[in-house]
Amino acid sequence: MGQDGLRVRSGAVIALRLFDIAYEIDLKRAEQLWASRSGGASARSRLIGTPPKAVSFGVPPLALELGPVTLEIGGQAMTAAAGVRLYDFGIATLTLRLPVQDLPWDDYTRLVNRMDAAVGPAAPPAIWDRLLAELAPLLREALDRPTAAPLQEDYLIALVDGFEEPLTAEMLLRRLDLIPLLSGEERPLSEGARGELLRHRFSYHPDDLAVITWDRAFILEPQRETDVADVLEMANAQLLEMRTYDEMLDEELPRMRDLVEAARRRTSLLASRRYARLARRLHTLVAEVSELTERVDNALQVTEDVYLARVYETAIDLFRVPNVSAAVDRKLAIIRETYTALHSEAAGGRAELLEIAILVLIAVEIILSLLRH
Numbered sequence: 001m002g003q004d005g006l007r008v009r010s011g012a013v014i015a016l017r018l019f020d021i022a023y024e025i026d027l028k029r030a031e032q033l034w035a036s037r038s039g040g041a042s043a044r045s046r047l048i049g050t051p052p053k054a055v056s057f058g059v060p061p062l063a064l065e066l067g068p069v070t071l072e073i074g075g076q077a078m079t080a081a082a083g084v085r086l087y088d089f090g091i092a093t094l095t096l097r098l099p100v101q102d103l104p105w106d107d108y109t110r111l112v113n114r115m116d117a118a119v120g121p122a123a124p125p126a127i128w129d130r131l132l133a134e135l136a137p138l139l140r141e142a143l144d145r146p147t148a149a150p151l152q153e154d155y156l157i158a159l160v161d162g163f164e165e166p167l168t169a170e171m172l173l174r175r176l177d178l179i180p181l182l183s184g185e186e187r188p189l190s191e192g193a194r195g196e197l198l199r200h201r202f203s204y205h206p207d208d209l210a211v212i213t214w215d216r217a218f219i220l221e222p223q224r225e226t227d228v229a230d231v232l233e234m235a236n237a238q239l240l241e242m243r244t245y246d247e248m249l250d251e252e253l254p255r256m257r258d259l260v261e262a263a264r265r266r267t268s269l270l271a272s273r274r275y276a277r278l279a280r281r282l283h284t285l286v287a288e289v290s291e292l293t294e295r296v297d298n299a300l301q302v303t304e305d306v307y308l309a310r311v312y313e314t315a316i317d318l319f320r321v322p323n324v325s326a327a328v329d330r331k332l333a334i335i336r337e338t339y340t341a342l343h344s345e346a347a348g349g350r351a352e353l354l355e356i357a358i359l360v361l362i363a364v365e366i367i368l369s370l371l372r373h
Helices: 026-037 105-119 126-142 169-175 180-185 190-197 227-265 273-298 306-318 320-373
Strands: 007-022 022-025 042-044 054-055 061-072 076-086 091-104 143-146 151-164 209-212 216-220 300-302
Touching: 007 227, 026 126, 061 091, 061 105, 061 126, 076 126, 091 105, 091 126, 105 151, 105 180, 126 143, 143 169, 151 227, 151 306, 169 190, 169 209, 180 190, 180 216, 209 306, 216 227, 227 273, 227 320, 273 320, 300 320, 306 320
Parallel strands: 151 216
Antiparallel strands: 007 091, 007 151, 022 143, 042 061, 054 300, 061 076, 076 091, 209 216
């Protein structure tokens, strides 16, 4: 497919790396710490192109500017703007934004792929580790139960504000080949693979376009609104948080079985107290995870904006968030059933203790009566 010599007038390549850094982040405290220790800019994020009553964040994340960083991309030093967005449920999204001006489309595609090779999931994580290490001491007091080895997610966004000549979405799809940009592949793809990559595409106005894949997206947005990119970031954040709960419960289930077996092997009059303690621990775990998963599910509230709702729902399905969420629900159900069984055993143990106590009292009363006579 010919590219017709089209040039990207302005745009950016945005690399995201999401980390689950804590159980919870106090955003107000984080904002205070950031202002007092770094003096850098901060802001509470909102969707700028959408009325708040239509789509809004449950708790607006905190956006912090980290300043310029130098990247080695395709053997050339380039300057990107670094930033981070903090979500109250414990996620930090680090971003590297590489601005683009007056670049032929083929060169822009190569830049996107080189950016992915330089800072994507297959690249050494040095730049991300350095940014995270610089951020951690500034925000430590705002983190509840910091994560020692945080899980991560990556995403890459190719953003175009406009071309040298006006293009509608239909014209763009006819004149430009998005496949090398969306796939990162240099070899031609089959028609089936090409169709799959272009399947999730959306337009609201004639001159805007969003094409979403599992790990990349292309966005044409002449109005320079960031709502689609923000929604994709939120979907990635929800995926990462659900993955965290899933892995946490994977570790908890074998430990729970071992504790239950250990409690059952110890037959004593105080066994019911051990059952009760273990049941309370499991109940606390279920309550905490259920509360946080509900908060994650409500992190973005979509009511009236049909376009963003379609983008968001597609991203959620494409990133397999419902599958991971269903796995979390299944594991929580197992823990709830175990809690119920332990609670019943503890109650049964207490009833046995009460019966034994009554029998002992009766025996003592009989013995005392015989001694008196």
